[in-house]
Amino acid sequence: MNDVARNEIADRIQSGFQRQGVGGASPNEIRSWKNSLQYMMNVLYDSEIPDQTEVAIEFQIPLTSRRVDFMILGRDNAGHKNLGVIELKQWEGTTTEAVRNKDGIIKTLLGGGIRETTHPSYQAWSYSKLIEDFNTKVEQDDINLCPLAYLHNFDTQYRDRIDNETYKPYTTRAPVFLRQDVGSLSTYLESKIQAHESETSIRDVASAELRPNRKLQDSLGEMLESNDEFTLIDSQKVVFERAVELAEQANTTDTKNVLIVEGGPGTGKTVVAINILAELIQQGLTSQYVSKNRAPREVYKEKLRSGMLVKEIDHLFTGAGSYVSTASNQLPALIADEAHRLNEKSNFFGKGENQIMEIINAAQFSAFFIDEKQRVHINDIGSKQEIKKFADELGAELETLKLEAQFRCSGSDGYISWVDDVLEIRDTANADGFDLEFDVRLYDDPQRMHDEIAQKDAQGTLSRVVAGYCWEWDKEGRDDSSYYDIEIGDYRKSWNRDGGDPWAIDEGSIDEVGCIHTCQGLEFDYAGVIIGPDLKYRNGQIVTDHEGRASTDRSLFGVKKMLREEPEQAGKIIDEVIKNTYRTLLSRGLKGCYIYCCDDQLREYLRDRLANINATTET
Template structure:
């Protein structure tokens, strides 16, 4: 969808008459989208003046197409500026220009991450994709999913124009570190206007009166054969993607419902209930790959970055196929998506969905937005894993919005257990121990599962390190009771968690998924970096937010770190609605430890900061060992 389109001549006239920004605003409003802050409006005025200067003295034909803000399939992202026409060989060409307001003195390289830089954004210095990476990824998305671009064909030429970026800082961005992306999308900075003009002239020899822009804008979306080939063998080559029992049943049902939606146009929602270790994410990834193979556009959706990044890496394996990047997206991506735009969306960890979809408070309800955006949607959910005060994901909430949007609803359940060595009994025992619910497993469970309490965090961590050398993947995690200091988040020498002589860093803030990153065995993960994942052995440090007093498990929300947003607003709620606040705090803190304790397939090692809780858990585990 285009916000603004015109010929080169019309664009230049509009700039001279100061009509461009009003027309862009009007274009946004016609699509029901706000243009943004006054700062964003000023940025547009600034950038368009530079593009006016580039085009006004050029030999680019006056009837060449010019467009501003083309929405990219499968995302809420838009391409800043496009110029279209034909070259001397009569090939259809579109030049994609990513415009940036960046200045050199506030921009720096990030050498430990792939395609990432730091610059001034949103009132601070933040990490963001390199402009060449950003432009190249947009072009890749268009090529992978827009049929017209592939079949006409339309050649895409991409670049980034940083018109405020001073020449003395060129080496910051135009650097070998980013060479693979710069070769795809060259960088033009302040003083490069003539070079940029010459490039446009070399690509646009004959005007098209916007013909190629319209063709792109109206092109149907369907996955490219190259993308299908990339995905074809990936799950088959990795044993961890094999489906068994109820997983296979849910997979086949989801694929069949998607086909039905394509045939009859009826909207459908499938709700899949699955406890810890039932393989929800494995089924979700298999559905994604299968739908892409069947010429249907689909995306894997989750609020948490951790499962998206980990399973994206696992799916790639050693192939490092960049094309699959855009098949994994966040839950806030569909605020502006029109109804039934996509054939299918696969929402994993649906219990973590929120109402407001962005940091700026936009969006109404993520569940509603996902259902609205696709003809078919499947939600994988475990209501007992809601761990954040903003989590709204429940079967009732999904059914409510599906009904309102005219979707037929089905429910299914995943039974097979992968975590905890295949035992529902252990999970029931955890529920009883944490006093979430009384179960028949109060005295134990019948399975070969390595469950221990350690006298010190040092001993626990050493045991998990040893298991990690013997098994596929083992990690230490903890309740969020220690501050995650901003200055040390990327520093492996910084320590956050201190318990006596035990000192460790929280998971480092870098581009690699913590659970599978090199060196992460030395760190400690939290619920936000491991939810939705599984380990062979998990070591759990229970902080002071969970205690044992007079036969009761009690929670202490004030022991949570201030950097943890999971209980943000709970103190105010305690002042206004103390009973409700206490109920929410108990549910979320207990759910957090239930989730952490059920993420080991073969074993769970525990250490408690609270002495009485340590003694209580030790006694409960001793009871198991003497009865089995």
């Protein structure tokens, strides 16, 4: 409080940043310290909280690059240890609005515009959840986490925009206090902290070992046991046991192990990855599931939660750019799914050197699940060669395993090989046929195809329509399923909605069309695939056309310049990205795939190929 009164608090924090090697603070951060901590001092000024009570500012949260704005530690009248976790915001009510169709999301003024972000109560609660789940000192000393959000500029006349039924799952866990709530916030903190805590310091919490607590371990075990979808069979079980063995070995002997797991579409890569994550957590090894693509993370969180609030396991799933600044071997294990989608630069600001290197560096054990034929973006660098290169550079032992069995497409390896042959990705022995238990059909009318897929979905078989990214995803229609992005004659549909429930399993998704980014790494019973104008058939050959892609799709961004400078290399990349995109889309179905082609010649080519195997064609 004296530092704030003397206008020295920002200087003190900056010197702490320098002393601890955190890096430089941005002007916005410095401004927020000067503003928000003035209001925090006002809350504490006349309170009965003892003067010697410990506080922490910008407390580093385990397993993330995030920091808690303000923490305060003490005891209540009953002698319980309480740690307040406070999220401070300078938001104002006039520029904030509730988002009622998305879990824990709100709109406010950020970066010069009104943008979606996480609700402050969700932020405070999720930060406390991470600390509770992984900090051994918190578990051993039985410290209660007390999260809350304080919006000191937010007038109470706009309370319903921030504190309403939509956000109740989080505001009940982390109450929100506004500008006129100084007295009630002070009273709340006084009820939690009435005596100085002398046995445990915040520094003890900060330096504690990270290990998943027993409650989290038990919860994950129960989730998997109650969900048959996560049962392992055949080579899946072999890979799982070996991965767990390598993780234990690396953490017991303080060595570094890397495992590459190869597997084509439908071999169960993600199911195995989730099982490894859960088992390592149950064994007390702090672990995270990593993927560049958000879609599989969101879907498998939803499937795994087993009645829990999905956000309660949110911190186990993270993006591939999370380890730019992570110290070597800080984490016992990282499980990288869809590793073929990894990039060099780790975020929108171009930070990071290489995501493969960063993951291997951060963990004692890292597993990479990969299918090199699913590279669908010009920036995708994930390959066995790149993983081996960085494993060697970082002194890791490398092992490679393969998932052999094919579970998608009615167990038919032949169908995937047939698709490879049809798309001229590679010559295969399945040019003229595959397992006929798989239902593949060709349609002349996209509406009829969509209707058939919708009928399958209505019968209880999860079915969706997906398409190549060949139609613009207009900004004004991204939250509106009645806004038509895709038009093919009389057929008019909306691209997948932006946010909300995971598109792949949301009930309303059957009336929309998904793209590669919403379905890669996922599967349906039946998949309807619209092959757009980026894939054609000319003069007896499959032809790719990058001009057929929408400008809102960034998967071939920069290829025009490459065509001028390195035309041969650019051509290879265009072929690879477009063909791999359709290979991936055409292999999303467990029981069947229904196809419509925008290019007439391609449709006739497919009709001839399907005629050889007596598959169904529809008019």
